[in-house]
Amino acid sequence: MSLYSIYVLEYGFVPEYHKSGVVYGAHNQGYVKLPYCYAVIKGDNWAAMVDVGYNDRDYGRYLGDLFDVRNWRPPHDVLAEIGLTPEDIKAVFITHAHFDHFGNVEAFPNATFYIQKKELQEWVWAMSLPDRMRWILSGIDTGDILRGVQLARDKRLVVLDGPMENVVPGIDLHVAYDSHTFACMWVTVRNDGQAESGDVWVLAGDLVYQFDNLQGASEQLKIDDLYLPVGLATGSQFNLIMATEAMMKQVGYEARRVIPVHEARLEHTFPSRLTKHDLRVSEICLGGDATSAV
Amino acid sequence: MSRREGAIHDPACSIWDVPADSQPEALLAAGVRDEDMVAYLSAVRPLYDALKRCLGQMGGVLLLLQARGLERGRGDVLMTSIRTQLDEAGERLRCFPVPPKAGRHHAMLTGLAKALCEIRGRLERTVDLIDPSSVALGAVVDALFGIHRGLLATADPGVGLSPVDFTAACCTCRPRTKAHAA
Numbered sequence: 001m002s003l004y005s006i007y008v009l010e011y012g013f014v015p016e017y018h019k020s021g022v023v024y025g026a027h028n029q030g031y032v033k034l035p036y037c038y039a040v041i042k043g044d045n046w047a048a049m050v051d052v053g054y055n056d057r058d059y060g061r062y063l064g065d066l067f068d069v070r071n072w073r074p075p076h077d078v079l080a081e082i083g084l085t086p087e088d089i090k091a092v093f094i095t096h097a098h099f100d101h102f103g104n105v106e107a108f109p110n111a112t113f114y115i116q117k118k119e120l121q122e123w124v125w126a127m128s129l130p131d132r133m134r135w136i137l138s139g140i141d142t143g144d145i146l147r148g149v150q151l152a153r154d155k156r157l158v159v160l161d162g163p164m165e166n167v168v169p170g171i172d173l174h175v176a177y178d179s180h181t182f183a184c185m186w187v188t189v190r191n192d193g194q195a196e197s198g199d200v201w202v203l204a205g206d207l208v209y210q211f212d213n214l215q216g217a218s219e220q221l222k223i224d225d226l227y228l229p230v231g232l233a234t235g236s237q238f239n240l241i242m243a244t245e246a247m248m249k250q251v252g253y254e255a256r257r258v259i260p261v262h263e264a265r266l267e268h269t270f271p272s273r274l275t276k277h278d279l280r281v282s283e284i285c286l287g288g289d290a291t292s293a294v
Numbered sequence: 295m296s297r298r299e300g301a302i303h304d305p306a307c308s309i310w311d312v313p314a315d316s317q318p319e320a321l322l323a324a325g326v327r328d329e330d331m332v333a334y335l336s337a338v339r340p341l342y343d344a345l346k347r348c349l350g351q352m353g354g355v356l357l358l359l360q361a362r363g364l365e366r367g368r369g370d371v372l373m374t375s376i377r378t379q380l381d382e383a384g385e386r387l388r389c390f391p392v393p394p395k396a397g398r399h400h401a402m403l404t405g406l407a408k409a410l411c412e413i414r415g416r417l418e419r420t421v422d423l424i425d426p427s428s429v430a431l432g433a434v435v436d437a438l439f440g441i442h443r444g445l446l447a448t449a450d451p452g453v454g455l456s457p458v459d460f461t462a463a464c465c466t467c468r469p470r471t472k473a474h475a476a
Contacts, residue, residue, distance in 0.1 A: 058446055058457065059449075059451065059456065059457060059458060062451040062452075062456070066451070099458050117358075117361060117363045120354065120357055120358060120361065120363065121358060121363055121368070123350075123354070124350065124351055124354025124355070124357075124358065124372065125368070125372070127347040127348075127350040127351045127354065128347070128351055128371070128372055128375035128376075128379075131340045131343055131344065134343060134459060135459075137347070137459055138459050139458065139459070140350070140458065140459075141457060141458040142346050142347075142349045142350035142353060142442065142445075142457065143442050143446075143457060145350050145353035145354055145357060146349075146353040146435070146438055146439055146442055148353070148357050149353050149356045149357045149360065149435055149438075150435060152356075152357055152360035152361060152426060153360070153426040153427070153431065153432070153435065154426075155426065157357075157360070157361070159361035159362075159363055161363075
């Protein structure tokens with residue numbers, strides 16, 4: 001019996017996004033829909049999230065205008081689609097510190113947050129660099145750092161120094177250093193609770209945006225099944241490829257078990273439905289005797 | 295450029311020399327037509343970013359203190375960097391003409407720079423700031439949140455004054471808009 005239900009919940013989307021932002025080197029290859037999502041892991045009387053999205057309040061309208069982000073909805077509305085409230089969330093695994101993953105911690109008053117120490121250390125160091133190197137800081141909101149201090153004061157921030165097994169039973173946190181960001185995490189759910197699990201799901205954070213990063217095609221190389229890095233790496237494409245291999249190895253190279261949260265085509269792979277706000281709910285798996293939310 | 299020591303550049307490294315920045319073309323493209331405002335915004339954008347980064351570094355110092363993640367050497371370098379950036383920003387804020395329309399904006403940024411300098415002084419004595427429940431830490435955090443609100447108030451993302459730089463963020467390269475598609 002599976003320990004957890006896993007969902008990917010869309011909280012906004014960009015209808016037409018440059019494919020080159022999704023797949024490294026995919027220049028002039030058109031546009032794809034880019035959903036903004038977070039993942040929820042739901043057990044008996046316990047729920048966790050992988051990332052928290054961003055808060056529309058401070059700069060969301062600007063973001064919406066500039067990047068054409070549509071239908072942003074707050075966690076209260078989004079989580080209600082699977083019968084949860086933000087108050088029900090007990091743990092949040094922050095894969096990395098970009099604003100669209102770490103930008104709404106205040107919405108989850110009962111959660112303990114997990115993040116990598118190196119992710120914090122290196123961003124803080126990067127802020128000491130001169131203006132001409134500010135590209136490195138793209139997507140980092142100083143307000144999120146301050147809110148992190150407040151979490152620490154409230155004893156709701158756990159700063160990890162590397163991977164961690166069984167952060168809760170059956171859930172492991174892994175790190176890809178100097179990849180998408182300085183210390184970008186992915187979350188592995190061993191849904192049968194076994195150490196050598198036969199029911200593994202990987203929630204990839206931004207180490208994989210879409211299916212093309214897992215099973216891409218290269219016209220140049222005449223290969224139609226290869227890893228292609230995401231379009232943004234603060235670290236290196238090499239480390240993204242190595243992280244992808246590590247994730248794929250964990251799921252026995254069954255690509256559908258590595259879940260990319262920016263992938264609109266999840267609806268073709270997993271039971272899904274649209275909400276009244278035209279946002280997708282994808283049900284990756286159902287735990288125990290849980291009933292379907294889609 | 296001097297050699298790097300670990301992950302941190304040497305204090306004497308030329309990397310710390312923040313160059314003057316200007317972006318009049320971008321401002322014109324953003325629809326700013328007043329030449330005095332173009333000059334003002336060009337001059338103030340890197341200083342706004344410097345204040346933002348100093349705020350983030352101070353928040354980061356506190357966060358790493360709480361997380362026991364602030365190594366002594368790294369903390370010293372960060373504090374030196376903050377001091378350098380604040381001194382320079384404060385000096386440069388006094389060195390360019392401020393059009394009347396931007397008077398309050400400039401005054402607020404100057405006030406934020408001053409407030410950051412005061413907080414930097416309080417961060418010199420970190421022993422008072424380690425205990426999460428300490429009154430001193432609470433006061434510093436409240437003050438930093440106040441400065442963050444000030445940065446939001448003085449923001450204008452359309453001309454590059456933004457609390458978050460979205461230019462290359464996760465999933466935020468500029469998509470095709472209706473205007474582009476037309």
